[in-house]
Amino acid sequence: MARTLYAYSFLDDFVLLYPVYALLFTDTGLSVGEISSLFALWSLTGVLLEVPSGAWADAVSRRLLLWVGPLLTAVGYTLWVVHPSYWAFAVGFLLWGTRGALASGSLEALVHDELVRLGATARYPRLMGRARAAGLLGVMSATGLAGPVLDAGGYAAVGAASVGACLLTAAVATRFPEHRGAAEEPPEAWLATLRSGMAAVRGDRRVRAAVLLVPAVTAVWGALDEYTPLLVREAGVRDAMAPYFLLLIGAGATVGGLLAGAAARVGTRGLAALSAGAGVMLAAGACWGTALGLVLVAVAFCGFQLATVLVDARLQERLDDGTRATVTSLAGLGTDVTTIGVYGLYAALSVGGDHARAFTVLAVPYVLVAVRLVWSRRGRG
Structure with missing residues (x-):
């Protein structure tokens, strides 16, 4: 599982659009106010979907959400470079925010539950620490490559590389183990899961x-x-x-x-x-x-x-x-x-x-x- 986790974390942040998407927005003609409104839309999407997606992960499958999410961002990045416009960027941020909400909570829960099954929960901090380090290495690698790729092929090349990274991330996510035994069966209803989680925090x-x-x-x-x-x-x-x-x-x-x-x-x-x-x-x-x-x-x-x-x-x-x-x-x-x-x-x-x-x-x-x-x-x- 460790190798899958590190590969997933690296590829998930190995997105060449990250360091240049603000330039793409500006070159498309967006104002600072319009760009700020896109960031606000992105954040609001995460706020609205964060908890419902966590309950869905508990009620259905955490691995499912981890591979569906990158496919959503792949669609969004494609829209950005194929039809650059304010509304295309807005849809892309909606998909990106949804993807972030799907992964938040799902990854940590899947990793911790698998370690519980193996009797190795003490390894959790080390695994997640290295996973975060792998993600940062992905960001730094993408930052280093974005400039040369942009010079060579423009935003189309940067977008294609980013979509490719998303597809690879989704493929790697399907390799995560997910064992949920009879004693760990999720509740029948998504709403029941949400209520149980809220009760756990209150109680x-x-x-x-x-x-x-x-x-x-x-x-x-x-x-x-x-x-x-x-x-x-x-x-x-x-x-x-x-x-x-x-x-x-x-x-x-x-x-x-x-x-x-x-x-x-x-x-x-x-x-x-x-x-x-x-x-x-x-x-x-x-x-x-x-x-x-x-x-x-x-x-x-x-x-x-x-x-x-x-x-x-x-x-x-x-x-x-x-x-x-x-x-x-x-x-x-x-x-x-x-x-x-x-x-x-x-x-x-x-x-x-x-x-x-x-x-x-x-x-x-x-x-x-x-x-x-x-x-x-x-x-x-």
Whole structure:
């Protein structure tokens, strides 16, 4: 299963359109407002479908959703390059948002349940950490190849490569094992599954705390990742050198994923220290305002990625198999909603182009998360 997981994660993010689709929109004649409306549509689709798709995964088949999703994005990318227009881009984002919702919760639940069957749940943090690292390697590889492919064949070539990656992702997804024995049969109705998942969150304080911790850790840095090119430019890095610093930050996050196995036994205090340390590094790196400061940002992203894997593992440990994807999707919904809020807050903080200030202020929540973790641990003791 591990090889299938790593291949799936790499191919799922090996999309050459990622680093250039904003250029495609601009070259098609879209305004900044129209592009922003597409991003909002993309986010809203994920918010609306996140939890229902998780319940569907519990009630039907998690593997099914993992291979259907990439086919939807393949259709969307085809529309983008064959008939570039606002409405084609909108349909593509609807399909992309649906694909993201189908995978969110389904992948984690499938992997964890298979490890339960094998009696190897302790391997979960290491496997998911490496999977996230594989996905980041896919992004970096696609970023490196997008420019030459665009020069050679234009958007048509980049789109064709992206569609091909989606088809390969779907093919790999069919290789995932999925064993759901008689004791693990899903509920008869999708609605019953959804109700069971909601009841699990309401009725178990530990599950509820773990669900809330996921967006608290993952949303802010996930949103800030979209703005790192602006921080790099503000630090005085020439545009020609900017991709290398972006790769440095991406490499930091990749290392964080690879460290998850070794850090799997980190307790609440360790997680609190990790969150606070990464927040301080982010603030210091942003305030430094130089290229050297970006090294600290890369270290912070390493910590954030590691914390993201650890809080996901903590959540999975507290769930039962029948509602695992549903509850994981609830955590994903919290992340989506919080991320949208971070986008709005960033826009307000960066008025006048002060991106360092926005990064610094948005590092504070990680210190607050650390305080909350320590407080909750003492209260339980």
